[in-house]
Amino acid sequence: MATIYEVAKLAGVSPATVSRVFNGMGVSEQKTLAVREAARELRFTPNRTARSLRRQASEVIALVLPDIENPYFTEMARGVEDVASAAGYSLVICNSDSQIEKEANYLKIAISERMAGVILAAASDRTNLDDLIATGRPIVAVDRGTGYDIDGVVMANRAAGEAATEHLVRAGFTRIACITGPEHIETARERSQGWRSVLAQHLPQFDPEPYLRYSTFRVDGGREKMEELLAMPEPPDAVVAANNLLGVGAIQVLTERGLTPPKLGVAVVGSLPFTTLSPSAVTVVRLPARHMGVTAARLLLERIEGDRQPARTVVLRNEMQPADAHAGLVPPGPVPPGPVPPASRERRDEAVQ
Amino acid sequence: MATIYEVAKLAGVSPATVSRVFNGMGVSEQKTLAVREAARELRFTPNRTARSLRRQASEVIALVLPDIENPYFTEMARGVEDVASAAGYSLVICNSDSQIEKEANYLKIAISERMAGVILAAASDRTNLDDLIATGRPIVAVDRGTGYDIDGVVMANRAAGEAATEHLVRAGFTRIACITGPEHIETARERSQGWRSVLAQHLPQFDPEPYLRYSTFRVDGGREKMEELLAMPEPPDAVVAANNLLGVGAIQVLTERGLTPPKLGVAVVGSLPFTTLSPSAVTVVRLPARHMGVTAARLLLERIEGDRQPARTVVLRNEMQPADAHAGLVPPGPVPPGPVPPASRERRDEAVQ
DNA sequence: GTGAAAGCGCTAACAC
DNA sequence: GTGTTAGCGCTTTCAC
Numbered sequence: 001m002a003t004i005y006e007v008a009k010l011a012g013v014s015p016a017t018v019s020r021v022f023n024g025m026g027v028s029e030q031k032t033l034a035v036r037e038a039a040r041e042l043r044f045t046p047n048r049t050a051r052s053l054r055r056q057a058s059e060v061i062a063l064v065l066p067d068i069e070n071p072y073f074t075e076m077a078r079g080v081e082d083v084a085s086a087a088g089y090s091l092v093i094c095n096s097d098s099q100i101e102k103e104a105n106y107l108k109i110a111i112s113e114r115m116a117g118v119i120l121a122a123a124s125d126r127t128n129l130d131d132l133i134a135t136g137r138p139i140v141a142v143d144r145g146t147g148y149d150i151d152g153v154v155m156a157n158r159a160a161g162e163a164a165t166e167h168l169v170r171a172g173f174t175r176i177a178c179i180t181g182p183e184h185i186e187t188a189r190e191r192s193q194g195w196r197s198v199l200a201q202h203l204p205q206f207d208p209e210p211y212l213r214y215s216t217f218r219v220d221g222g223r224e225k226m227e228e229l230l231a232m233p234e235p236p237d238a239v240v241a242a243n244n245l246l247g248v249g250a251i252q253v254l255t256e257r258g259l260t261p262p263k264l265g266v267a268v269v270g271s272l273p274f275t276t277l278s279p280s281a282v283t284v285v286r287l288p289a290r291h292m293g294v295t296a297a298r299l300l301l302e303r304i305e306g307d308r309q310p311a312r313t314v315v316l317r318n319e320m321q322p323a324d325a326h327a328g329l330v331p332p333g334p335v336p337p338g339p340v341p342p343a344s345r346e347r348r349d350e351a352v353q
Numbered sequence: 354m355a356t357i358y359e360v361a362k363l364a365g366v367s368p369a370t371v372s373r374v375f376n377g378m379g380v381s382e383q384k385t386l387a388v389r390e391a392a393r394e395l396r397f398t399p400n401r402t403a404r405s406l407r408r409q410a411s412e413v414i415a416l417v418l419p420d421i422e423n424p425y426f427t428e429m430a431r432g433v434e435d436v437a438s439a440a441g442y443s444l445v446i447c448n449s450d451s452q453i454e455k456e457a458n459y460l461k462i463a464i465s466e467r468m469a470g471v472i473l474a475a476a477s478d479r480t481n482l483d484d485l486i487a488t489g490r491p492i493v494a495v496d497r498g499t500g501y502d503i504d505g506v507v508m509a510n511r512a513a514g515e516a517a518t519e520h521l522v523r524a525g526f527t528r529i530a531c532i533t534g535p536e537h538i539e540t541a542r543e544r545s546q547g548w549r550s551v552l553a554q555h556l557p558q559f560d561p562e563p564y565l566r567y568s569t570f571r572v573d574g575g576r577e578k579m580e581e582l583l584a585m586p587e588p589p590d591a592v593v594a595a596n597n598l599l600g601v602g603a604i605q606v607l608t609e610r611g612l613t614p615p616k617l618g619v620a621v622v623g624s625l626p627f628t629t630l631s632p633s634a635v636t637v638v639r640l641p642a643r644h645m646g647v648t649a650a651r652l653l654l655e656r657i658e659g660d661r662q663p664a665r666t667v668v669l670r671n672e673m674q675p676a677d678a679h680a681g682l683v684p685p686g687p688v689p690p691g692p693v694p695p696a697s698r699e700r701r702d703e704a705v706q
Numbered sequence: 707g708t709g710a711a712a713g714c715g716c717t718a719a720c721a722c
Numbered sequence: 723g724t725g726t727t728a729g730c731g732c733t734t735t736c737a738c
Contacts, residue, residue, distance in 0.1 A: 092445035403715035
């Protein structure tokens, strides 16, 4: 592999000049041409490893996700990627599989490779960021908090849970269950709190707790808990699924049993991009995943460029799209223009509700 | 950030000894302990950038995908990841968005960062790998060929197209359309060839060409072409979708029009992990995406470890799963044991058929 | 505008 | 088993 020394020799200049050409510094046109020609001839590709070592920073940012098979996160990844690559950064996506060990390994690599920054959807609220933060590397938490005082972008989870539940209440359902994610994940708790509070308000005679199920945030979890709910002595007449995959699992079970929605009411927090339901059968509270990615990337870039203001948390409002299960299947639109939305100063918990 | 020099000083040893400890070479137990203690105290994380520069290779492998939002590719990514991380390699996933420029950029980064190897699902058959190959870096093509003589893992695409079509023929459909991907993508051509050949054999009086649609490999493509087909003077009574997303789009349109399968027959090449259909409504020819990832990763690791035999192409047989739309929703099982399946020596085109 | 030279943090000979 | 040292390819003062 050719180096700047070989290019320099062939072009009849010094290595420093070659470097300057590739970094857009002032070099005479004549020498620039000679260098470019020599570089092409030798198939020269700058060695980023050496550059990063020297500069003590790279131009890649890491996105660490708990489940790369969840379309919610891949949609978010698209948002991050668009912003990052427009700014000249490359994005590498790492799958922690919701395991703190795997996640820790990827975070270590982010340090080790001196990556420019990290966007993290934490595997749990026990994720340890001490080392990463100690390096001074910018980090943005997405989707879920981390317990650290760092930038974050989250959904209005409680409001989303409320919206989903309200819609079912208004449709006349009276025994509304809730299937949510693991109790140790913030979003799972918040969305079910929304469900609980709406029920307390509108159906005070109904005791919701037996109808709440903590699960994984995966399809199989939705299936399992839906089956449990149907096996109850007094089964629910509707269900709120706290994320897209739980919704898919629940709907699959219902379909298999001939209880196709809306025979049994279903409201889902999160889009269902790959479902094939009748568009009016299910209530979908759309979460702006792509926008979350865009926002997180912008926050991160600001930090990378030296912003030192106190940590900010941005709360994204969800978009109610009742009766439109096919929402989200249009190709991704352009990145919303303009700067990052004004940061909220509040702590996340307060901001959400 | 602490360096091995600082750790060495604190531990009272030489930098070389610190390096040896972190690379598992022979070091006395006493010094090993001292080094580990000092490293912890200083929050030392080895600088991989420096290591890569020195060693001229890193321990990360790149997976370049055309569409990270397609569950087929993320399932594949899981397979790659499991093998790679078990072998001590980290996986970074890059999204080319089917654009050759973006893809070229990520390939350049793979060179630039001296990554250990690349697994590539090419954006098109015009992808240029000259530079990457010139570096001697191992590359494995997945899902699609590249026009280069390199290792590859592909599906039995033609057989898959045939299986899907045969199932519809046997079910009694007689005007079977086909929606496939872009003509410049190998898999799109091969799967539609399977469709064509089965029709020629079983329904020789039917002229299939007006019922063939090239599209994108995305949901919106499936929707658009399904609508076109339904608008024909003599619409099809069944359709073969050449990939999962096309299938989703087609089924969505049918559902919206009250033509829910199997009113109009649908066969899909590829799994539908997030559909909510009745399990018997749609024929699914499952593609072992995860297994493809596993196989590709194993081939790549062999090359990284110095294997120099001629390029191999592995063809993966698809699994017929008629009448089971929910297939693929069980959580990923363990990695199939054993070595890479015996490599075929044939050229890919011959191997497929 | 350009070149010489030091050094980023690590590994791998090479000596002992 | 352990220390010394050169050097991976680049960027960046510092001279000129």
